[in-house]
Amino acid sequence: MSSAVENTxxxxxxxxxxxxxxxxxxxxxxxxxxxxxxxxEAYHAAKADPSFEAxxxxxxxxxxxxxSPLYYAERLTEHLGGAxxxxxxxxxxxxxxxxxxxxxxxxxxxxxxxxxRIIAETGAxxxxxxxxxxxxxxxxxCVVYMGAKDIERQKPNVFRMKxxxxxxxxxxxxxxxxxxxxxxxxxxWVTNVDDTFYIIGTAAGPHxxxxxxxxxxxxxxxxxxxxMMEREGxxxxxxxxxxxxxxxxxxxxxxxLDDKDVRIVGVEAAGKGIETxxxxxxxxxxxPGVLHGNRTYLLQDDDGQILDxxxxxxxxxxxxxxxxxxxxxxxxxxxxxSVTDKEALDxxxxxxxxxxxxxxxxxxxxxAHVTRMAPDLPKEHxxxxxxxxxxxxxxxxxxxxxxxxx
Amino acid sequence: xxxxxxxTRVEQKFAALKAEGRAALVTFITAGDPDLETSSAILAxxxxxxxxxxxxxxxxxxxxxxxxxxxxxxxxxxxxxxKANKGQTMAxxxxxxxxxxxxxxxxxxxxxxxxxxxxxxxxxxxLADAKEAGVDGLIVVDLPPEEDAELCLPALAAGVNFxxxxxxTTNDKRLPSVLANTSGFVYYVSVNGITGGAAAxxxxxxxxxxxxxxxxxLPVAVGFGIKTPQAAAAIARVxxxxxxxxxxxxRIKEHLDDTGAPKAGLVEDVLGFVRDLxxxxxxxxxxxxx
Numbered sequence: 201m202s203s204a205v206e207n208t209x210x211x212x213x214x215x216x217x218x219x220x221x222x223x224x225x226x227x228x229x230x231x232x233x234x235x236x237x238x239x240x241e242a243y244h245a246a247k248a249d250p251s252f253e254a255x256x257x258x259x260x261x262x263x264x265x266x267x268s269p270l271y272y273a274e275r276l277t278e279h280l281g282g283a284x285x286x287x288x289x290x291x292x293x294x295x296x297x298x299x300x301x302x303x304x305x306x307x308x309x310x311x312x313x314x315x316x317r318i319i320a321e322t323g324a325x326x327x328x329x330x331x332x333x334x335x336x337x338x339x340x341x342c343v344v345y346m347g348a349k350d351i352e353r354q355k356p357n358v359f360r361m362k363x364x365x366x367x368x369x370x371x372x373x374x375x376x377x378x379x380x381x382x383x384x385x386x387x388x389w390v391t392n393v394d395d396t397f398y399i400i401g402t403a404a405g406p407h408x409x410x411x412x413x414x415x416x417x418x419x420x421x422x423x424x425x426x427x428m429m430e431r432e433g434x435x436x437x438x439x440x441x442x443x444x445x446x447x448x449x450x451x452x453x454x455x456x457l458d459d460k461d462v463r464i465v466g467v468e469a470a471g472k473g474i475e476t477x478x479x480x481x482x483x484x485x486x487x488p489g490v491l492h493g494n495r496t497y498l499l500q501d502d503d504g505q506i507l508d509x510x511x512x513x514x515x516x517x518x519x520x521x522x523x524x525x526x527x528x529x530x531x532x533x534x535x536x537x538s539v540t541d542k543e544a545l546d547x548x549x550x551x552x553x554x555x556x557x558x559x560x561x562x563x564x565x566x567x568a569h570v571t572r573m574a575p576d577l578p579k580e581h582x583x584x585x586x587x588x589x590x591x592x593x594x595x596x597x598x599x600x601x602x603x604x605x606x
Numbered sequence: 607x608x609x610x611x612x613x614t615r616v617e618q619k620f621a622a623l624k625a626e627g628r629a630a631l632v633t634f635i636t637a638g639d640p641d642l643e644t645s646s647a648i649l650a651x652x653x654x655x656x657x658x659x660x661x662x663x664x665x666x667x668x669x670x671x672x673x674x675x676x677x678x679x680x681x682x683x684x685x686x687x688x689k690a691n692k693g694q695t696m697a698x699x700x701x702x703x704x705x706x707x708x709x710x711x712x713x714x715x716x717x718x719x720x721x722x723x724x725x726x727x728x729x730x731x732x733l734a735d736a737k738e739a740g741v742d743g744l745i746v747v748d749l750p751p752e753e754d755a756e757l758c759l760p761a762l763a764a765g766v767n768f769x770x771x772x773x774x775t776t777n778d779k780r781l782p783s784v785l786a787n788t789s790g791f792v793y794y795v796s797v798n799g800i801t802g803g804a805a806a807x808x809x810x811x812x813x814x815x816x817x818x819x820x821x822x823x824l825p826v827a828v829g830f831g832i833k834t835p836q837a838a839a840a841i842a843r844v845x846x847x848x849x850x851x852x853x854x855x856x857r858i859k860e861h862l863d864d865t866g867a868p869k870a871g872l873v874e875d876v877l878g879f880v881r882d883l884x885x886x887x888x889x890x891x892x893x894x895x896x
Contacts, residue, residue, distance in 0.1 A: 217752065227721060227748040229671045231773040231798050234780060373677060379668065386670045391799035393775055490722045490748065491668060503695045504726025505684065506667045 210457040210533055213524065218407020218494075220527035226406045228493045231390045240408040242313050247415075252308060259304050260419065263337070264294045266301075268420075270427035270584070275554045283577035285570060286436070287587040288424050288452065291559065297589035298417060298448045299330035299401060305416035306399045307334040315397035318342045321385040323350055323378035323444065324515030324562065325357025326589055327401030332366035334399075342366040345384045348376035350514045357593050375508040378444075378518045382492050402445025403522035406493030410523050417451025424584055425455055432582060438463040440573070441586040442566040443536070444480065444516035446525045448588035454524075457533060466525060467569045469511035470538035480509035481538040482521040483529050496523040512541035512601065513561035515589070543568040545601055548591065560589030561598070615714040615742045616767050616790035619658060620825040620846060629842035631656055631887040632827050633880055634718065634851030636663035636679040637702055638694025639858055640868055641687030646702050647873045648858075653713045655877040656884020659827075659847065661745065662703065664719030665694050671747045673802035675852035678859065688865040696727050700739040707740035716743040716769060716790075721757065729757055733764040743767030743790045751783045758787050771795050772818055781821050791825040791847065792818055802852030805831025812844035835886030842890035850883055 213220040226236055246252040260266040269292065273285045290298040310318060318340050322328030328344040335342035344361055348370045351358050361368055374380035389398045403413040421439075428436050439456060441449035443466045456462045471479035479485055482497040489498040491506060499507040499519035511517045528534040539547075544561055547568035551559050559567060563586065570585050577583070591598070599606045613621075623630050633652055638645050652660055665683040669676060686693030703715055717736065724732050724746065736744075744761055751758075751770070758768040767790030775798060776784050785792065794814060796806035806814075815826050828841050829849030841848040857879050861872035 226750060226752045228750060229747050229773075230750050230771045230784065231671075231775050231795065233750045233752070234775045234777065374667070383668050383670050387673075387800045390671060391803065393798050487726075490720075490725050492670070493748070495725075498722070500722070500726060504666075504723035506722070 210531065211454060213527070214407060214411055218411070220524045221530060222488070223495050223523035223526040224407055224410055225495050226493065227490050227495065228406045229390055231393055232406070235393055236406050238313065239309070242309055243408055243412055246309060246312060255308060256305055260301070264300050264304065265292065266419065267423045267427070268292050270424060270431065273555050276551065277574070279554055280571060280574040282579065283438070283574040283581040283583040284579065285574055286582065286584045287557070288420060288584055290420060290448065290586060290588045291563070291590035295326070295330045295333050296592065297326040297330065297560065298420060298451060299327045300333065301419055301451070302401065302413050302416045302447060303327070303330040303334045303399055306397070306412070307338050307340070310340070310397035310399070311338060313397060315395060316340065317392065317396045318399055319345070319385050319388050319396055320399045320401060321345045321378065321381040322401060323347070323381065323517055324513065324560070325350070325354040325361065325593060326515060326560070328366070329357050329360050329364070331399050331401070332361040332364035335366065336364045343369060343388065345369050345371055345381040345388070347378060347381050348372045350377055350381070353597050354514055354593060355596065377508065377514070379506065379508070386492070402447040403450045403524060404445045404492065404494055404496065404520060410494065413447050414450045414454055414524060417447050418454045420448065420451040420586060421453060421455035424452065428582070428584070435459055435462055436582040436584045437461070438465065438573070438581070438583045440465045440467060440566050440570050440583065441588065442467045442516065442562050443521060443525060444469070444518050444562065445520070446522040448586050450522060450524055452586045453534060464534045465569065465573070466534055466536045467566045468536060468538040469513060469516035469565055470540045471510040471512070473540055474538060478510035479538070480511045480516050480518060482519060483525065483536045484538050486519070488526065491520055494523045496520050496526045497529070512544060512597070513565065515560070515562040516565065537569055539565040539568040545598065547571055548598060557587070558591035558595070559587055560591045561594045562589055563587050614765070614767055614790060615712060616659065616716070619712070619714050620791060623658060624846070629845060629887055629890065630658040630827060630847035631838065631884050632659040632661060632829070632847045632849040633657040633854055633883070634661040634663060634849065635854060635858070636665055636676065636683045637699040638665060638683035638686065639679045639855060640682045640862055640866060641690060642694065642698055642702070644868045644872060645683070646705060648876055649702060649706050650709065651873060651877045652880060653710055655880040656888070657713070657880055659714045659716065661716045661718045661849065661851070662699065664696065664699050664717055664723055666720040666723055669720065671800055673800040673852060675802040675856050679855040682866065685866070688867050696723050696732070700735050700741070703741055704739040714742040715740065716745055717741050718745040719747070721746050721748050724757060729760055733760055733766060737764055737766060741766065743769050745769045745771065745793060747771065751786065754787055762787060762789060769793050774798050774814065778817070781818065785822045785824070788824065791827050792822060793849065794818060794826050794828045794845070795830050796828050797830050799830065801830060803831055805833070805837060808840040808844055811841060815845045835882045838883045839886035839890040842887040848887055854879065
């Protein structure tokens with residue numbers, strides 16, 4: 201870590217051009233530029249308006265069910281025999297994941313900006329469900345773009361979105377996963393730029409989305425700080441979260457970036473193994489590039505063509521990552537590691553049996569890394585893992601992977 | 607306006623057409639679609655078929671501003687046809703331009719696409735190699751003026767035109783920054799949307815062109831949704847150029863067999879369609895729009 205990093209706050213980004221170091225930016229078609237600039241202006245105005253914050257706090261408490269508990273995973277801790285493991289239980293939120301934190305904030309902005317139509321992309325369907333939920337709650341029509349392959353492996357969420365009144369558009373282009381859904385959502389936005397608000401689901405995309413989504417998800421880390429002071433009278437020693445685009449992770453990490461004694465670890469999806477090429481670990485196996493409005497680490501070939509990722513978890517199946525994570529990797533503040541499909545499946549089963557909690561496959565990746573870390577750490581070491589989603593949506597896919605016919 | 611001192615092929619071409627009193631036919635094909643050999647043959651035949659300016663697409667896996675026609679064209683190019691073991695690359699695209707320049711030294715070639723393949727190639731290396739190959743200008747969809755330092759300013763310094771897209775959402779407040787570092791011509795995207803979709807009517811386009819011209823002396827070419835010689839003629843009456851892309855790459859697709867290989871007569875038919883477009887543009891009266 202350079203001395204500049206040690207002496208300055210890591211929480212001031214992005215700069216006025218939407219950059220975190222060289223990452224981020226506004227790499228979009230001209231048609232979208234006025235909207236991007238209007239969103240930035242509307243967001244800054246909303247931040248300065250106490251009524252925006254008040255409405256968000258009220259919805260978080262009475263609609264989402266915040267604060268989410270900070271749970272001491274006692275049996276898992278005993279099993280691992282090392283660090284004391286806590287779960288931040290964002291899977292208990294309304295709609296079953298952290299995604300609702302972001303969607304509520306963005307739909308309030310959409311209302312302020314006078315949008316009459318909402319679009320979103322979704323991978324696992326968690327963001328799609330959260331978006332369809334807030335659209336139902338605020339009475340706005342909702343179109344969700346979802347890869348055809350993801351529709352197949354996330355059927356329960358597809359039906360939930362339909363029940364909530366959303367229109368689901370199956371995206372067949374590319375490999376029919378999250379990247380392709382995002383392309384198609386951008387094509388919709390560029391066509392319907394006058395009346396449509398695009399609720400991006402992760403802390404990526406053109407500025408100001410990475411900042412906006414991070415700020416809305418930072419409630420996770422702020423609550424952890426407060427709850428841990430109450431429980432243990434001190435800050436945790438380490439934080440662990442899974443990363444696809446990275447919104448749950450940046451939400452947990454950001455409030456702690458300047459607390460230098462807190463070790464921070466992000467866990468990417470290694471799929472069938474980094475060495476096989478079939479993975480979604482942009483930071484471990486990719487290179488900086490420009491896609492979907494921002495510069496960040498991307499999976500790409502020798503000619504700058506984007507490669508299709510692979511992960512057992514549809515929510516991590518994306519060849520990029522939020523730009524702030526790319527920057528945090530380069531500054532060295534956050535460690536990034538990866539976990540395979542197999543390791544995640546094992547952790548999924550372990551958590552289910554030991555804690556009576558069925559985690560989503562996404563945080564099962566974080567949990568798999570916790571099972572590697574914790575045994576070597578002293579018993580007084582406090583570790584917090586973000587349990588960012590519940591696994592109800594995954595039970596059919598898991599049964600298939602385990603060879604069980606239900 | 608920071609136009610390079612020596613005039614480029616793009617500037618020379620538009621000046622010559624202005625003297626002739628007609629608009630330019632600007633044609634788009636994707637480099638390597640459906641395979642390198644066929645695509646090179648189409649490229650070589652475009653000037654004789656009446657294309658005044660050539661846009662050559664640099665294929666990219668994620669063409670976010672393109673509709674289904676150009677998306678499919680891009681996939682065909684990246685696959686390289688049923689016989690290829692590797693498809694189109696940036697080196698092959700630049701090689702196509704160099705090959706074209708052996709027999710044609712006057713028709714401007716604009717490379718069009720997305721930033722990542724250029725960024726990955728390296729901006730300085732790309733500009734040097736593109737210049738060397740005989741590329742005259744660049745259109746990079748995902749580089750708005752806010753990102754000028756990335757490629758636009760280095761391109762201008764290297765003597766390569768950087769042609770910006772202006773759109774219906776580019777309001778008068780924003781237009782000067784869009785035009786500031788643009789050179790060669792302005793590409794007006796006549797509708798909000800993706801390529802190959804709906805078209806704007808000539809009256810609406812005429813107003814938009816007049817608005818842009820009140821801010822710049824650069825020629826204004828208009829594209830998106832122009833699919834027939836008649837539509838090209840209607841645009842040629844009110845603008846300095848008509849851009850046709852999706853309709854041309856659809857012609858390529860119509861002449862592919864089940865394996866994706868070109869059938870006999872593909873090149874001739876595509877060039878025949880370009881000739882029809884050119885007749886439309888040349889037959890339109892543009893004098894009263896100048």
